[in-house]
Amino acid sequence: MSRAIEKARQKIKEADAVFITAGAGMGVDSGLPDFRGDEGFWKAYPVIESLGHSFVDMANPKWFDTNPKLAWAFYGHRLNLYRETVPHEGFELLKALVEAKSNYFIFTSNVDGQFQKAGFSEEKIYECHGSIHHMQCTCCPVAIYSANEVEIEIDMTVFEAQNIPLCPQCEEVARPNILMFGDWEWDATRSNAQSVRLDAFKEEVQEKKQKLVIIEIGAGTHIPTVRYESEYTAAELNAFVVRINPRDYEIDERIGVGITLGGLAGLRAVL
Ligand SMILES: [Zn+2]
Numbered sequence: 241m242s243r244a245i246e247k248a249r250q251k252i253k254e255a256d257a258v259f260i261t262a263g264a265g266m267g268v269d270s271g272l273p274d275f276r277g278d279e280g281f282w283k284a285y286p287v288i289e290s291l292g293h294s295f296v297d298m299a300n301p302k303w304f305d306t307n308p309k310l311a312w313a314f315y316g317h318r319l320n321l322y323r324e325t326v327p328h329e330g331f332e333l334l335k336a337l338v339e340a341k342s343n344y345f346i347f348t349s350n351v352d353g354q355f356q357k358a359g360f361s362e363e364k365i366y367e368c369h370g371s372i373h374h375m376q377c378t379c380c381p382v383a384i385y386s387a388n389e390v391e392i393e394i395d396m397t398v399f400e401a402q403n404i405p406l407c408p409q410c411e412e413v414a415r416p417n418i419l420m421f422g423d424w425e426w427d428a429t430r431s432n433a434q435s436v437r438l439d440a441f442k443e444e445v446q447e448k449k450q451k452l453v454i455i456e457i458g459a460g461t462h463i464p465t466v467r468y469e470s471e472y473t474a475a476e477l478n479a480f481v482v483r484i485n486p487r488d489y490e491i492d493e494r495i496g497v498g499i500t501l502g503g504l505a506g507l508r509a510v511l
Contacts, residue, residue, distance in 0.1 A: 255453035257343035265458015269504035287399040312401035316392025330507035331358035374417035377407035452479035
């Protein structure tokens, strides 16, 4: 592994631009659950286990219609948790790195807003699954709005929200602007605008012939969106991937190296 770390350091040093791609493993060292498998999810939410719901079952927009108290217990608890969470030192290491380079962008499947909280520019982040810090309506096309004013109190013994946020336009139940499973109502406007900025970043890298390194942190194989983005971009822009992952670290050696460590330890090793 020391050879992989050496190679990663060298590629990061040589790069003009950095593309950070992050999955759930990025939050683990800040103390966030990664919902790995049903057991990981139920460990974080024992009451949901007793209700018999899996993560996929819970992360479904149907609950906002059929049981908004349950839906908002789940999302309200996560909103409170992510608000309280302090991003770990790995975010600082990445910030120092991108400040020393001419260009960067972040691609994340995390809805927790931790990159913004760590001080990265909102303009430099693509949240492919949306953000818990933004709201939309379950029924009308009200423009996406900030969740800053939303405060949810939860009775954890029965796992029920004590209050339900309502849409400011139609007063029906509001929901987080997060892409859920089987979600045909997700408002992708904000995410699409971020995606346009990501495309502009890639074009700039290409036009200015910048040497690009991709640092991928904690992106699993179960929902491989982030891994695909790393690999696709590596092929598209002839970039090198540093894949930091304690379990799913395999990568074609022609495009990158795997660092068999958790997020923070991996970032400390390569930066
Ligand atoms: Zn509405």
